Every structure is written in C-alpha cells, then in structure tokens.
Amino acid sequence: MTTDLSTESSPAEGSQTAVKGSERQNREPKLPRPVKAKAPPKPKPEPIPYRPTSNPGEDEQTAVHEVYEAIAPHFSQTRHKKPWPLISTFLHSLPPNSVGLDSGGGNGKYVPTAREAGVGLVVMDRSLGLLGDARRQPGFGLGKGKGKGKGREVEGDVAAYEVAGSDGSGECVRGDLTCEGWRRGVFDFAISIAAIHHLSTPLRRRRAVQVLLQPLVHAPKPPYARFMIYVWAYEQSSGSKRRMGATTGPPVPLTAETAARESAGTGEQEPAKVQDVLVPWVLQPPKAPRTPSTGESSGAAQSDEPVQVPAPEPQVLHRYYHLFVQGELRDLVVSAAKEDGYRVLGSTEGESGETEDESASEPLSSDTRWIKIRGVGWEADNWWIEGEVGIRPVSLPPV
Amino acid sequence: MVRLITHNMLACHVKNCTKDNFPLVFSEVELVIRESEANYDFLRRFMPKLDWPALVDTARSLGDETLPDDQPEEWTDEQLQALHHVLMEMHVEEGNMTCRGCGHVYPISNGIPNMLLAEHEVGR
Numbered sequence: 295m296t297t298d299l300s301t302e303s304s305p306a307e308g309s310q311t312a313v314k315g316s317e318r319q320n321r322e323p324k325l326p327r328p329v330k331a332k333a334p335p336k337p338k339p340e341p342i343p344y345r346p347t348s349n350p351g352e353d354e355q356t357a358v359h360e361v362y363e364a365i366a367p368h369f370s371q372t373r374h375k376k377p378w379p380l381i382s383t384f385l386h387s388l389p390p391n392s393v394g395l396d397s398g399g400g401n402g403k404y405v406p407t408a409r410e411a412g413v414g415l416v417v418m419d420r421s422l423g424l425l426g427d428a429r430r431q432p433g434f435g436l437g438k439g440k441g442k443g444k445g446r447e448v449e450g451d452v453a454a455y456e457v458a459g460s461d462g463s464g465e466c467v468r469g470d471l472t473c474e475g476w477r478r479g480v481f482d483f484a485i486s487i488a489a490i491h492h493l494s495t496p497l498r499r500r501r502a503v504q505v506l507l508q509p510l511v512h513a514p515k516p517p518y519a520r521f522m523i524y525v526w527a528y529e530q531s532s533g534s535k536r537r538m539g540a541t542t543g544p545p546v547p548l549t550a551e552t553a554a555r556e557s558a559g560t561g562e563q564e565p566a567k568v569q570d571v572l573v574p575w576v577l578q579p580p581k582a583p584r585t586p587s588t589g590e591s592s593g594a595a596q597s598d599e600p601v602q603v604p605a606p607e608p609q610v611l612h613r614y615y616h617l618f619v620q621g622e623l624r625d626l627v628v629s630a631a632k633e634d635g636y637r638v639l640g641s642t643e644g645e646s647g648e649t650e651d652e653s654a655s656e657p658l659s660s661d662t663r664w665i666k667i668r669g670v671g672w673e674a675d676n677w678w679i680e681g682e683v684g685i686r687p688v689s690l691p692p693v
Numbered sequence: 694m695v696r697l698i699t700h701n702m703l704a705c706h707v708k709n710c711t712k713d714n715f716p717l718v719f720s721e722v723e724l725v726i727r728e729s730e731a732n733y734d735f736l737r738r739f740m741p742k743l744d745w746p747a748l749v750d751t752a753r754s755l756g757d758e759t760l761p762d763d764q765p766e767e768w769t770d771e772q773l774q775a776l777h778h779v780l781m782e783m784h785v786e787e788g789n790m791t792c793r794g795c796g797h798v799y800p801i802s803n804g805i806p807n808m809l810l811a812e813h814e815v816g817r
Contacts, residue, residue: 351812391738414735416699418808425805433696435739435781437730463727463784465699468807472815474706475799475808477715480742481702509702511742 339574339610350494357572357614358492359420359470362400364611365575366423370401377407380673381487384522384680385411392482393434397506398471398489402428402464409434413483416465418473425466433463471502476509484510484521488676491525491616494570496626499616503630512663512685520668520682523627527677528569528617569619572612623677624670631665636683639666662686695785695806698739701748703806705792705799707814716747717790717799724755725784731777733770739780740764752779 347353362369381404388394390412396404399417401424408415414434419425469475471489484506493499503523510519618626628638667681705714745764752760759775768776790799790806797814800807 389738391732391735393739393742416702420809422805426803429804433729433781435698435732435735437732463696463729465696466805467699467703468805468809470809473808473810474815475703477702477704477744 339576341571341573341615342612343568344570344572344614350498353494354492354614357494357612361575361611361613362421363423365577366401366421366426368577369575370424370427377404378487378524378673378676380671380678381485381522381524382407382411384485384520385413388413388483388520389517391435393480394483394485395476395481395506395509397473397484397486397502398492399428399485399487400424400489402431402466404485404487405431405434405464414465416467416481418467418469420468420470422468425468429464429466431464433465472498472505474505474508478509479511481509482511482517482519484519485523487522487524488526490523490626491618492614494614494616499626500630500633503627504634507631507634507636507665507683510683512683514685514687518682518684520680522678522680523623524676524678525618525623526615527672527675528567528619529672530675567619569617571615571617573615575611575613577609577611618677620672620677623679624667627665627667627679627681635663637662637664637686639664695801695804696781697748697751697783697785698780699806700751700785700790701744701780702742703790703799703808705794705797706808707792707795707797707810710792710795710797713794714792716744716751717792719751719754719785720789720791722755722788723786725786726778726782727784728782729777731774731781733773733777736773736776736780737768748779752783755783755785757783 344357385404385408388411391414393414393416394408396402396415396417398419399405399415400419400421402415402417405415405417405428409432417425417428419428467473467475471486471493486502486506490499490502493502506521506523510521513519631638663683663685665681665683667679669678669680671678700716700719703715703717705717707714743764749760749762752758757779760779761772765772784804785801786804788801790801791797792799797810
C-alpha cells in the first residue's frame with residue numbers, strides 16, 4: 295500500500311485537526327523525545343519481546359484475555375481516573391442522543407463521559423470481570439427526572455450507583471473485537487480505546503477495524519457516523535511510565551527521515567524494532583498502599599502500571615501489546631476500509647479540498663461506502679485516529 | 694443489562710448464518726422492569742434505527758402488547774411512553790437468545806449477553 299506523506303499528519307498537526315469545532319480541550323501534544331539520562335528504574339518488571347506463534351487466537355487467550363480476567367478488579371481501580379481529553383472532546387462533539395459502541399470498553403470508563411455529553415454508550419468487552427463494573431452504571435437514553443420505581447436518581451452520581459450494587463442499567467455485551475453480533479446501521483459512533491493493540495496479527499487488527507465500522511450508520515448526508523481509535527505508541531515519551539525502553543531501545547526521534555523511512559515500509563515488519571511485547575502488570579496484594587501519582591496529568595491518567603511499592607510478593611502478569619509506529623494506525627484503518635470496499639476520501643484540512651484517492655477511477659456500480667480520516671495524532675504515548683463514514687448513493691455523482 | 698433497545702441491535706453472527714439471524718428469540722427469561730423517566734428526544738432520534746416488527750414481536754413474546762403492529766408516523770405521548778417502557782424499562786437479567794436461522798444459543802447471565810463465539814464459528 296502506498297502512503298501519501300502529504301496527507302499523513304504529523305502528531306502536532308493531527309492533534310490540531312482533531313474534533314473540529316470543539317478544540318478547547320485539545321492539549322499541545324508532547325512529541326516523543328529520546329531518553330536522555332537513563333535514570334535506572336527501581337527493580338520493576340520490564341517488557342519482554344514477543345513473537346506471535348502460528349495460533350494468534352490461542353496467544354491472545356493466554357496473553358490478553360486471561361490476564362484481564364485475573365487483573366480485572368485491580369485494573370478497574372486504575373480506570374476510574376479522568377477520561378483522556380481527546381476522547382472526552384470527541385464524545386462531546388457528537389449530536390445529542392447519539393448511541394455508540396465502545397469496543398473493548400472494559401469497565402465502562404467512558405460511560406460517565408458519554409452521559410455528560412448526552413450520548414449513549416454500549417460497552418462490549420471480552421472480560422466478564424471488567425463488564426461487571428461497566429454494568430453497574432446507569433443506563434442511557436433516560437430522562438433527567440427521578441426514577442419513579444425506586445426513587446433513585448437517574449442523573450445521580452455514578453459512584454452512588456456503584457455503591458448501590460448491581461442494579462445499574464449499563465448496557466454491556468460480552469464480545470471481542472471481532473464480534474460481528476450487531477445489526478448494520480445501528481450506531482451513530484464507535485470508539486475503541488487501547489484495545490486493538492492487543493491483537494497479535496495485522497490481519498486480526500484490520501478485521502477489528504472493519505468490524506468496528508460495520509454497525510455504524512452509513513448516511514447519505516450529515517450527520518455522518520464517526521469513530522475514534524486509540525492504541526499504544528511505539529514512540530514513548532521520556533516521561534512514560536510504560537518503560538518500553540529496556541527492550542525497544544530509546545524512542546526514535548520523529549524526524550522527517552525516520553518518518554519517511556517508516557511510511558515507505560509496511561510499518562509492520564521494521565526489523566530493528568520490537569513492536570510486539572509482553573508488558574508486565576504488577577498485581578498488588580489487596581489494600582497495598584500505592585505511591586500517589588506524580589503530578590503530570592496526562593501521564594498520570596494513562597499510566598498503566600501501578601507504582602512499585604514494597605509489598606509482599608506482588609504477582610506479575612504479562613499482557614501482549616503490539617506497539618504502533620508512526621503512520622501505522624492510519625495505514626491500518628485505510629487498508630482495512632479499502633479491503634472492505636470503502637472509498638477513501640482525502641483527509642484534507644480545508645473543507646473545499648475533498649479529494650479521493652486512486653480508487654476514485656473505479657466505476658460506481660452501486661451505493662458506495664466511504665471513509666474519511668478527520669485527524670491522526672500522537673498524545674501521551676498513544677496514537678489516535680478519528681474519522682467518519684457515510685454512503686454516496688449511485689444517483690449522486692462522485693465528488 | 695439487556696434492555697430491548699440492545700436486543701433490537703443484536704444479531705446472530707455465526708459463520709454463514711445470514712437468514713433469519715435477527716431478531717434473536719428470548720427463552721427462559723427472567724425479566725425485571727425498572728421504571729425510569731422517558732426521554733422523548735432520545736426515542737425520536739433512535740426511531741429510524743429501530744427494527745419495528747422485531748421490537749413488537751419481542752415485546753409480545755415477553756407479555757407486553759402495548760405496541761401497535763405498524764410503527765406510528767405521528768407519535769402520541771401515550772405511544773411514546775409505551776415505546777419508552779418497552780425499549781428502556783424492560784431488562785432481561787437471565788435467559789437465552791436463540792437464533793431462528795442456525796439455532797445458536799446466546800446466553801444472558803447477570804444481565805450480560807454472551808455474544809462470544811469460538812474461533813471456528815466466526816466468519817472469515
């Protein structure tokens with residue numbers, strides 16, 4: 295697949311084009327920088343390089359699904375922190391009363407944010423342990439008055455619901471990232487946050503993108519259905535707590551040269567890089583004290599491992615991650631969409647500059663689904679992409 | 694929870710099951726009604742995405758006869774309230790959802806439907 299460098303946003307540009315019209319929460323992204331002084335971390339498990347075997351499904355069962363079930367209670371404690379800002383911005387930019395899917399949504403971290411934004415979110419995840427938390431949240435699509443039946447606050451505090459126990463109405467479905475159990479055309483938006491990086495082959499990652507887009511409304515006119523995907527970045531900032539450096543080496547500075555080299559390749563097979571890793575999760579014994587977060591907001595919200603404290607024999611479990619390099623997430627989404635018959639509309643910054651890619655010369659024989667990338671960027675050790683989909687009826691000429 | 698709004702969006706996805714894969718049929722259901730305030734704006738926005746015959750059939754299978762055969766074009770408050778009740782207040786806590794096409798059973802436990810399939814049951 296070719297990559298048009300002119301449309302490939304640098305992290306900084308990408309962030310600025312994100313979620314047009316609601317940019318107040320966009321923060322200036324921090325560019326990845328090489329680690330300078332190697333402040334040796336305290337004794338802490340390091341990521342391990344990982345080479346997927348011939349049975350990716352089995353690999354993911356042991357290196358992802360079983361680990362999440364094991365760490366679910368602990369994981370949930372770390373996931374009620376404040377939402378990542380760009381995702382909050384995305385949710386708040388949607389038309390009110392939209393309904394969307396959070397694929398790989400875990401414990402429903404974004405359900406409260408969606409409620410604030412006036413949109414509904416259905417949480418799908420593979421882990422029953424995490425879904426158990428997600429379902430304790432209030433259901434969407436309700437009025438703002440009090441529930442009549444039990445005198446409960448429908449708009450009440452989420453925490454109150456969690457305390458109240460298992461009588462919430464949070465919509466949860468058990469399914470994995472390739473679960474196609476949805477009718478087409480039912481969701482106004484879809485998000486998949488920090489999930490697709492757990493799939494261990496390019497084919498499975500493409501499939502996840504296709505499955506994410508599948509149940510979206512494909513409308514001939516606005517408002518179009520939108521999606522947002524976050525994955526972990528190979529390019530980690532020096533302040534990252536993920537500590538990939540021991541195995542991946544210092545983050546490669548994102549110069550034009552390295553970007554061009556990476557984009558010229560497939561992005562999947564860069565031999566010098568270890569993109570497939572097993573990342574340790576230190577499972578503290580219950581009630582173990584934790585060192586408070588160290589201040590920086592975005593980093594703290596996204597730290598994935600609890601800070602190591604002296605504690606009796608914490609258990610270390612490893613989750614599989616595929617770390618995305620610059621350009622790879624966009625390539626993934628575009629190639630997945632093309633494979634599924636989508637026409638890719640140009641992701642130009644200006645409204646007037648909408649162009650189609652090379653597939654535009656193909657004859658229109660039926661209604662054509664299209665995808666448009668609205669923004670790509672790097673934020674706090676993650677790559678994100680935001681886009682929209684729709685359909686162009688045969689009766690309309692191609693743009 | 695499986696509210697009927699979610700049920701109305703779920704379909705069987707067993708490999709090669711493309712006929713009669715929607716709606717899934719409830720059985721052995723433990724139904725809980727949780728009253729809540731209606732949000733008519735939400736209902737109106739969701740209407741175009743509803744599969745009305747599936748919703749009517751499913752509601753009736755659970756003992757609710759309040760929805761008319763045909764989707765109203767102009768909604769009265771009474772009809773909206775009935776729709777709210779069916780879509781948003783009927784929660785299936787336990788039970789099964791069975792595909793009419795291939796017979797696959799998707800169980801519901803603790804309000805969570807299990808749509809997972811084994812690798813060999815998944816398409817592609």
